[in-house]
Every structure is written in C-alpha cells, then in structure tokens.
Amino acid sequence: MSDTDDSTGGTIGERLGVPSLERAAVAPTAEHVGPVHRSHADAGNPLSGGDERDPEPDEAKAKRDERVVATLFTLSGAAAIFFVAYYWVANLHDRWYNQILGLSLAVSLFLIGIAAIYWVKTLMNDEEAVQERHPLYDQRENEVAGEVFMAGVADSAFLKRPLLRRTFIASQVPLLLAPVVLLRSLAPTQPKKAFEHTHWKPGDRLFDAQKFQPLQLLDPTKGVTLDIGGFVTVLPESAITYEQTTDTEGNVIDSVPRVDPQVEADSVTMLLRLDPNDFDPNNHRTDYRYVVQGHVAYSKLCTHLGCPVSLYEQQTHKLLCPCHQSQFLVTEGARPVFGPAARSLPQLPIMVDEEGFFRCVKDFDQPVGPGYWERT
Amino acid sequence: MRRPVGGVRRPRRSRLVSSAAFVLALVTLGALWNLVFPSGGSARAATGNPDPNNFTADQVSEGAKLFAEGCASCHGSAGQGGTQAQAPPLIGVGAAAADFQLTTGRMPLKAPAAQAPVKPVQYSPEQILALDAYVASLGAGPQIPSVDGASGDIAVGGQLFRANCANCHNFAGQGNVLSNGKYAPAVTPATDLQVAEAVRTGPESMPKFAPTQLSQNDVNSIVRYIEFLRAPKDPGGHGLGHLGPVPEGLVCFLVGIAGLAIICLWIGERAKA
Numbered sequence: 001m002s003d004t005d006d007s008t009g010g011t012i013g014e015r016l017g018v019p020s021l022e023r024a025a026v027a028p029t030a031e032h033v034g035p036v037h038r039s040h041a042d043a044g045n046p047l048s049g050g051d052e053r054d055p056e057p058d059e060a061k062a063k064r065d066e067r068v069v070a071t072l073f074t075l076s077g078a079a080a081i082f083f084v085a086y087y088w089v090a091n092l093h094d095r096w097y098n099q100i101l102g103l104s105l106a107v108s109l110f111l112i113g114i115a116a117i118y119w120v121k122t123l124m125n126d127e128e129a130v131q132e133r134h135p136l137y138d139q140r141e142n143e144v145a146g147e148v149f150m151a152g153v154a155d156s157a158f159l160k161r162p163l164l165r166r167t168f169i170a171s172q173v174p175l176l177l178a179p180v181v182l183l184r185s186l187a188p189t190q191p192k193k194a195f196e197h198t199h200w201k202p203g204d205r206l207f208d209a210q211k212f213q214p215l216q217l218l219d220p221t222k223g224v225t226l227d228i229g230g231f232v233t234v235l236p237e238s239a240i241t242y243e244q245t246t247d248t249e250g251n252v253i254d255s256v257p258r259v260d261p262q263v264e265a266d267s268v269t270m271l272l273r274l275d276p277n278d279f280d281p282n283n284h285r286t287d288y289r290y291v292v293q294g295h296v297a298y299s300k301l302c303t304h305l306g307c308p309v310s311l312y313e314q315q316t317h318k319l320l321c322p323c324h325q326s327q328f329l330v331t332e333g334a335r336p337v338f339g340p341a342a343r344s345l346p347q348l349p350i351m352v353d354e355e356g357f358f359r360c361v362k363d364f365d366q367p368v369g370p371g372y373w374e375r376t
Numbered sequence: 377m378r379r380p381v382g383g384v385r386r387p388r389r390s391r392l393v394s395s396a397a398f399v400l401a402l403v404t405l406g407a408l409w410n411l412v413f414p415s416g417g418s419a420r421a422a423t424g425n426p427d428p429n430n431f432t433a434d435q436v437s438e439g440a441k442l443f444a445e446g447c448a449s450c451h452g453s454a455g456q457g458g459t460q461a462q463a464p465p466l467i468g469v470g471a472a473a474a475d476f477q478l479t480t481g482r483m484p485l486k487a488p489a490a491q492a493p494v495k496p497v498q499y500s501p502e503q504i505l506a507l508d509a510y511v512a513s514l515g516a517g518p519q520i521p522s523v524d525g526a527s528g529d530i531a532v533g534g535q536l537f538r539a540n541c542a543n544c545h546n547f548a549g550q551g552n553v554l555s556n557g558k559y560a561p562a563v564t565p566a567t568d569l570q571v572a573e574a575v576r577t578g579p580e581s582m583p584k585f586a587p588t589q590l591s592q593n594d595v596n597s598i599v600r601y602i603e604f605l606r607a608p609k610d611p612g613g614h615g616l617g618h619l620g621p622v623p624e625g626l627v628c629f630l631v632g633i634a635g636l637a638i639i640c641l642w643i644g645e646r647a648k649a
Contacts, residue, residue, distance in 0.1 A: 098611045208589075210539040220588035227586035229578045233539070310543040311554065313581040318555055322543070327555050338555065 065122035072115035079108035195367050195375075198299075199263040200348065204236040206271060206297070206358040209264075212240050212257040215271060217293065218356030226273040226295070229314040233300060234271045236360060239263035266368060268300040268308065269348050270319070271358065278317060278331050285333020290349040290361060297348035298334045301369035302326055304341035319345070343371070393645060396638045403630055407614065429471060429519040431509035439510025442503055446484050455514045462488055469577065470517020471508040476573035478504045480566065490557030491580060494565070521592075523572040525599035533601030536594055540585065548618035549605040554581055564606045568599045 083104040090097055158165055206215040208224045215234060216223035226232060238260075245254040276294040279286060286296070302309045302321040309328060311320035318337070319328040326339030334345035346368050349361035367375060444453065450463035457465030462485075466474070477483035481495035499507065508520065538547060544560035546552050551562040558581050563571060572595050578584030590598070608615065616623045 093609075095609075099613055210536065216588075225586065225588040227578075227584045227589075229584035230586055230589060231583050232589060308543075311552075311560075312543075312583050313554055313558065314578055314583045315581050316555070320555055322552075325555075 062123060065118070069115050069119045069123070072111050072118065076108045076111035076115065079104050079111065083108065195369075195372055197363055198266040198368055199238060200236050200267050200269075200360045200363045201238065202360060202362050204238060204360040206234040206269075206350065206360065207237050207240055209233040209235045209259070209268065215358040216356050217295070217352045217358065222355070223357065226271070228273055228275050228294060231270055231272040231312050231314075233310070234269050234297065234358075235259065235264060236267050239267060266301075269297050270300045270310070270312075271295060271297045271350075272312065272330060274317060274330065280331045283332040283335075285335055285344055285347075286331075287333075287347055287349065290347060290351070292350060292352050292358070295350070295358070296330065297350045298328075298330070298345040299348065299364060299368040301345075302341055303336070303343040303345060304339070304370060306369040309345065393638065393641050396634070396641065400631075400635060400638060407627075407631075429512070431471075431505070431512060435506045435509035436513045438503075439506035439508070439513075442499070442507050443510050446498075447507070450485070455511065460488070466511050466514055468515035468517045469511065471512035471520050472518040472573045473577040473579065474508045474511035475504065475520050476570055476577060476579055478507055480570055482579075491559060494561065518573075518576040521569070521572040521576055521595070523568045523599055524596050525568050525603050528593070528596035528598070528600030530597070530600045530604055532594070533597030533599070534604075536590065536598050537601050540590070541598065544582075546619070548608065548615075548620075549602055550618050563602055566602075568603070571595075571599050571602055 083101060086100060086104060090100070094100075153159065207213065208215060210233065211224060214223040214237070215232065216225050219225075224232060241258050241260060243256045243258050244252050245256075247253050272295070274294045274296065276291075278294075279288075279291070290296070298309075298319070300308050300310065302323065304321065304324055304326050307321050307323035309319045309321045309326070311322060312318075313320065317330040319330060319334065320326070321328075321339065321341065324340050326341035327337050328334040328341070328345050329337045333347065336342060336344065346364040346366050348364055350358055351361050353359055443451075443455070447455075447466075450458045450460070451466050452458055452463075455466035457463055457467075474483075477492070478499055479497060481497045482492040484498055485492050486495065497504075511517075512519070537549075541549075541563070544552055544554065545563050546560075549563040551560050553559050560581070566574070573579075574582060575585045575590060575595055575598070576587070605618075608618070612624070616627060
C-alpha cells in the first residue's frame with residue numbers, strides 16, 4: 001500500500017479529487033476577482049461553477065439582455081392576467097377548463113423562473129463568496145459554563161443543607177403531576193354512559209335510511225319489504241325529521257326529510273332477510289326471539305374500528321368491512337370469521353306489530369362499534 | 377472567478393439521471409397508451425325483444441333440449457340443483473336470472489372457480505331466449521325486466537347507487553374485491569338490461585333488490601347514472617381507472633415529485649459540469 005501512495009504522491013484528499021480545505025476556504029477579496037488560474041482539481045467543486053463572462057460588460061448587449069428579461073416578465077404577467085380573466089369568464093364545465101387554468105398558471109410561474117435565471121446569468125456579476133463556518137464545539141466555553149454553574153450550586157448551599165434540598169424536591173413532584181391530571185379534561189365527561197346506548201328506543205319503527213319509508217313485512221304498499229337475499233340499511237324513526245316549508249297561509253308546500261347525524265352515528269343498523277333454513281341451528285349467538293321470518297338486524301358499525309359493514313355476500317351470508325377486511329357470518333350471529341374484528345356485531349332486537357311494521361323491541365344489549373377503554 | 381477555457385467537463389447525464397428519465401418516459405408512455413386506447417365502456421346492445429317474457433311453447437321445448445345438453449350436468453336434469461353449492465337449483469330463479477347469466481357469458485361455466493367470470497357469449501340470442509323460457513317454466517321467479525334509462529333521474533340514481541351499489545361496486549362502478557377470491561365486477565361494461573336483471577335477481581354474491589325495495593323508477597335512475605359512469609367528465613383530463621384518490625395521488629407523486637426531482641438532479645449536473 002505504501003508503495004502505491006508514494007508513486008502517486010500528494011494527500012489522499014487530493015487524489016480523490018476533494019479540494020483541500022485551504023483552497024475552498026479562500027474568501028474572494030478584491031484581488032481575487034478577475035481572471036485567476038485554477039487547477040483542474042477545482043473542476044469538481046460545486047462552489048466553483050459559473051459561466052465565463054466578459055469582465056467588461058458590453059452596454060449594448062446588456063441593453064438587449066434587459067429587454068429579453070423584461071419581455072419574459074411581461075409575458076408572465078400576461079399569462080397571470082389570462083388566468084384571472086379565464087377563471088371569471090369561462091364556463092366551469094368546459095372540457096379543458098382545469099387544464100387551461102393550470103397551464104396558464106404554469107406558464108406564468110415558469111416565465112418568472114426563466115427570467116430570473118436569464119437576469120442572473122447575463123446582467124449580474126459572476127462572483128463567488130465563501131462564508132466561513134464557526135467551529136461547532138468549543139471545549140473551553142463548555143468548561144467555563146460548568147464552572148459558573150457549580151459556583152452557583154455552591155453559593156445556594158443546595159448540597160450543604162439537606163432539609164432545603166428535600167423539601168424542594170418534594171414540592172416539585174405534585175407540580176409535575178398537575179399537567180397529567182389536566183389530561184382528564186380531554187375525555188368526555190361520562191364516556192361509559194355515552195357509548196353504552198344508542199338512540200334506538202323500544203317501539204321505534206325501522207325506517208329505510210335512504211328512502212325514509214318504514215320497513216314492512218306484509219304489505220308492500222305501506223312500506224319497504226325485502227326479498228330473501230335482500231338487505232337494507234335502517235335507522236330509528238326518530239332519526240328522521242322533516243324540514244317543512246310553508247306558504248303565507250301556513251300550508252305546508254314542501255317537506256324535505258333530514259337525518260339527524262347524531263342518531264345516525266350510533267344507531268345505523270342493517271336489516272337482512274335470509275332463508276330461515278340458512279341459520280345455523282347450533283350457534284348460540286343468534287337470538288332467535290328477534291328473528292322474524294328470516295329477517296334479522298345487526299349494527300352496521302364494525303366492531304374493529306367502526307367502519308360501515310355494508311358489503312353483503314348473500315350466498316355465503318357474510319358481511320364484509322371495506323376498511324380492514326373483517327368478515328362477519330350472519331348465519332352464526334354475525335360472529336367475526338376473518339380479519340381484525342374480535343367481537344360479533346350486536347343484534348338489534350326487532351319484532352313486527354299487528355300492522356306488519358318492523359319495530360325495535362329494545363336497544364342493543366351491548367355497546368356498538370369499536371372497543372374503548374371502559375369496554376369490558 | 378472564471379473557469380479556465382477548455383476545462384474538464386463531466387458528461388451531462390449521469391447514470392442516475394438517465395435511469396430516472398427512462399422511468400419517466402415509461403410512465404408517460406403508459407399514460408399516453410391509456411389515452412389512445414381506453415379500456416372498457418363498450419356496452420353491448422340489449423336484446424331487442426318487445427315483450428321478452430311472452431314465451432311460446434316451442435321456445436320452452438327448444439330450451440329444454442339446450443338445457444339437457446349444456447346445463448343439466450351441473451344443475452340437474454330438471455334444474456333441481458347439483459350436489460355442489462356452486463350449482464344452485466334453478467327452480468324459481470326466473471327468466472331474468474337465466475338471461476343475465478347467459479347474456480354476460482358467465483354461464484355455461486367453463487370450470488368451477490370462486491366466481492363465474494364474464495366470457496364471450498356461448499349461445500345465439502334466440503337460444504338464450506329459449507333457455508330463459510325453459511328456466512321460467514321451472515317455477516315462478518323474476519321476469520326479464522323492462523328498463524328505460526332515459527326516463528330516470530340521474531341525481532336520484534347517483535344517490536341510490538352510492539347507497540346501495542357503491543359499497544361493493546365502487547362509487548364509479550369499477551368493482552372491488554370480496555372474500556375468498558370473489559369480487560364485485562365493474563358495472564360499466566354491463567348493458568342497461570343486465571344491470572336491471574342483476575338488481576332483481578342478485579346473481580352470485582350480490583344481494584337481491586325486490587321491486588318493493590327499489591322501484592322500477594329507481595332502477596331506471598340507477599341505469600341512467602351508470603350510463604353517465606361509462607363516460608364521466610374527468611376534470612383532470614384522465615380518469616386513471618376511476619379508482620379514487622389513491623392512484624391519483626400516486627400519479628401526482630410519481631410524475632410530479634419524481635419529475636421535479638429529475639429536474640433538480642439535472643440542474644445539479646449542469647452546475648457541476
């Protein structure tokens with residue numbers, strides 16, 4: 001190895017093409033500006049870039065360059081004006097509306113950039129400046145700071161007087177606890193109560209969440225009925241309110257249904273209709289008291305993270321969650337058979353009244369949706 | 377400081393820059409290919425039969441022959457269903473189910489699989505109607521529906537589509553995966569009639585939507601919306617398969633960020649040279 005070093009000569013840095021520190025750190029002074037011969041080793045130094053320029057600029061050429069830059073700026077401004085004008089004038093639904101807007105803005109910005117580069121390259125002086133960096137670490141400063149600190153400690157008698165020291169530390173512990181205690185305010189006031197119940201009340205009729213019509217078993221003229229293999233998203237009757245518009249005489253002229261998002265958030269449920277023979281008779285999860293002629297209702301909120309479990313495979317009787325691919329088997333009490341969900345979907349107790357309307361018997365017997373800290 | 381005349385110049389394009397340029401060229405080529413040869417959207421013409429459910433006895437007997445040849449080996453000699461779960465009984469599925477399966481080429485099935493794929497149609501339109509007639513004669517079921525997209529309301533159709541169909545078929549009708557190798561196919565290649573048949577019969581994994589749940593007008597509106605989905609306005613210029621914000625973000629990232637990175641590298645290379 002030493003033989004090779006001797007034969008090439010110079011420092012390792014020079015042979016690798018790294019400019020030596022002294023050369024890179026030379027600050028440009030008055031005598032450095034102007035033609036200076038540099039070795040070929042400098043060619044790889046990114047600091048030494050720059051175009052060759054006439055040291056004595058030609059005023060006529062400078063005028064030409066100035067006009068070029070001015071033209072570019074003008075065009076950029078024109079493109080920006082076009083952008084603003086097109087935004088107001090053109091029809092939003094035109095086929096190329098977005099593209100033309102984007103293109104005009106891009107042209108405007110691009111021309112500013114080109115103009116700036118042209119300006120720098122032609123009209124400004126090609127001068128290199130090197131700013132020296134401070135040393136990153138100063139051992140002496142550190143020592144002085146340490147001495148000052150220790151002098152302060154000695155002066156305070158913190159080490160000499162143990163009573164003072166101990167009471168000081170004891171007073172700080174509760175103070176550190178104060179912000180931890182404040183975290184409690186970030187939680188709901190009564191999380192357990194709020195999550196335990198939904199808005200389903202005994203006797204609530206099941207309403208189609210899309211068509212705002214009640215679910216019917218017997219009479220299709222009175223509401224929505226399902227075929228075997230069908231399913232529908234339902235909400236409690238109370239979730240739907242009607243925003244009524246009245247004329248001057250107080251007659252209702254328009255009535256627009258609205259869904260209360262607070263109710264929808266926890267009460268959204270799916271009513272499915274299966275062939276009654278498809279239920280697995282050996283499963284203990286399905287509550288058959290609340291299965292009416294193959295109709296069964298489950299919460300639509302995934303027990304993993306609360307996504308709407310709305311993909312239903314009617315042949316395999318699986319409900320799929322689109323977020324993390326949990327699968328729930330409806331014929332076995334909607335127990336999870338695949339994916340990250342660990343708990344079955346809660347079953348909503350339902351019944352049919354003498355008129356054939358589906359009604360809620362009572363609220364879910366367990367919290368719906370994902371688990372939380374007080375969920376047992 | 378000035379560079380000496382005739383100084384050492386490095387090649388403008390390093391290996392990194394040229395490989396990045398190659399990747400960019402590939403992406404651009406792919407995008408152009410999609411622009412020039414867009415896939416999908418070829419709707420087949422609906423069978424032009426004035427009353428498709430008015431079957432004659434001849435059609436039923438002709439269908440019975442075809443059924444014995446092509447269908448009975450799996451579905452049973454009288455359509456009572458096979459031993460496998462994949463060959464369900466055809467009693468009571470109705471002409472609509474048979475018509476959907478046959479006009480999309482799903483039936484006859486080539487080989488058992490997680491799901492019947494769409495294939496070239498195996499029977500002539502007359503043969504399909506004969507088979508429909510035979511299946512309808514096995515037991516009462518959904519008739520071949522009539523559908524009129526032009527009378528539908530596209531806004532209502534969009535709402536109904538997002539509430540009932542988009543769960544599985546994606547909001548732009550491009551389809552999505554289901555469990556165990558099954559999938560919800562794209563709805564845009566299906567004809568209006570096939571869409572209506574699928575809604576009423578619930579083929580394979582799909583739930584069944586009775587007329588008491590989605591009315592005839594609702595189906596017309598959904599069909600109208602699907603007609604829109606076949607050629608939606610793409611404000612960005614290209615739909616990117618209408619798969620949503622993820623591929624759009626990916627393209628922004630690859631083309632935009634990578635393009636900017638390549639330009640930065642190029643500027644750096646120039647400065648060094």
